[in-house]
Amino acid sequence: MAATQDQLYSELDLELSWSERDLPERERTKHVHRLHPYLGKSIPQLVEALLARYLSRGRHVLDPFAGSGTTLVQALESGLDATGVDVSAFNCLLMSVKARRYNLFVLERELREVVTRLDTPFAVSDTVKKGAYLRDWFAPQAGAELLAFRALIPEYEHADVLRIVLARAARSARRTTHFDLDFPRAPQIGPYWCHKHKRECRPVETALPFLRRYTLDTLARIKAFAKVRIKNREATVVHGDSRELEYGCAFDGVVTSPPYPGLIDYHEQHRTAYELLDLDDLRDLEVGAAAQGTNRAAIGAYVESVAAVLARARESLRPRAPVVIVVGDRRDLYPEILDRAGLRLEERLRRHVNRRTGRRAGEFFEDILVARA
Numbered sequence: 001m002a003a004t005q006d007q008l009y010s011e012l013d014l015e016l017s018w019s020e021r022d023l024p025e026r027e028r029t030k031h032v033h034r035l036h037p038y039l040g041k042s043i044p045q046l047v048e049a050l051l052a053r054y055l056s057r058g059r060h061v062l063d064p065f066a067g068s069g070t071t072l073v074q075a076l077e078s079g080l081d082a083t084g085v086d087v088s089a090f091n092c093l094l095m096s097v098k099a100r101r102y103n104l105f106v107l108e109r110e111l112r113e114v115v116t117r118l119d120t121p122f123a124v125s126d127t128v129k130k131g132a133y134l135r136d137w138f139a140p141q142a143g144a145e146l147l148a149f150r151a152l153i154p155e156y157e158h159a160d161v162l163r164i165v166l167a168r169a170a171r172s173a174r175r176t177t178h179f180d181l182d183f184p185r186a187p188q189i190g191p192y193w194c195h196k197h198k199r200e201c202r203p204v205e206t207a208l209p210f211l212r213r214y215t216l217d218t219l220a221r222i223k224a225f226a227k228v229r230i231k232n233r234e235a236t237v238v239h240g241d242s243r244e245l246e247y248g249c250a251f252d253g254v255v256t257s258p259p260y261p262g263l264i265d266y267h268e269q270h271r272t273a274y275e276l277l278d279l280d281d282l283r284d285l286e287v288g289a290a291a292q293g294t295n296r297a298a299i300g301a302y303v304e305s306v307a308a309v310l311a312r313a314r315e316s317l318r319p320r321a322p323v324v325i326v327v328g329d330r331r332d333l334y335p336e337i338l339d340r341a342g343l344r345l346e347e348r349l350r351r352h353v354n355r356r357t358g359r360r361a362g363e364f365f366e367d368i369l370v371a372r373a
Helices: 005-010 044-054 070-078 089-099 104-117 124-129 132-137 140-155 159-173 208-228 271-277 296-314 334-340
Strands: 060-063 081-086 192-194 199-201 235-239 253-256 323-327 344-352 365-372
Touching (some): 044 070, 044 323, 060 070, 070 081, 089 235, 089 271, 104 208, 159 208, 159 271, 334 365
Parallel strands (some): 060 253, 081 235
16 A cells, blocks of 8 residues: 555655745756756755755865766855766866856856857858768757857857857757757657647757857856855866775765666767767766666666765765765665765655656655765
């Protein structure tokens, strides 16, 4: 017999669970958290609550599965230093842009200048020499506009900010249906019935509206974050394999959300960015990627990898430092993972997840594991 709603909610930490009404999407994607779509990220309010509960201002937190940088951004907003590690080059670029401290006057001048330059006509023929991916996934006009924007980037001090704008605009400008931007299977060439808009739609033909909109939106979000981040707190982004890193400093705690085994193809999620920005492809080192599957061997490799990451982190923790892990552990893998990592489970909390990026039906719950060495 299924649990009643009262029984279900009696098992939850209600301080870490929010309804859609209490925490709408605009709050979950505040300031720089929405610089680029990212599947499977923790909501900032959860990280904020965990930092407040388990660490204090002025401390240094580590996230060895840093992803899109939610822990880093919220640490800066909460008055902590942070170090984030990820094997994905795109993730590290995104985190760096989110967490960097800017001269806002120079940033605004550059981004507004770029917007004015987008009025220059673009030659459609420029795309045909740029590889099969661009030819297949973008209309000729959209591809030419994206490449022209890319050509502008090296001229500016804030080139990395413009790279994120380019990746975000290209994601929206692909030849795909409006309702399937996350993992489109094949280019959509002709008109189609759109489940999102409930009418016939056509694939995007131009990237300019996205480039303009996202350039100005990125500026606004960075300026909004600059108002709430705490002075004299810094974030460090490390591009590498957190199973092997020598950190060289001591941390006061870990707050992290490891990937789920076999759920998301983390490289394919940002394929457009890798194609346009010539980023290093280290997908073979990603932990829990969908391509690895969920068979017995894949699950065993996942357990070994996550344990290795946590064991490496433990070596750099101060005595009694908390290790806070947000994960949906429906396979009950983490008792073994923590044991292998030399960590002792101190507390296991459960929260209700109201919504995730992307479409998903039914209830969803997460575990919050608090461990110490």
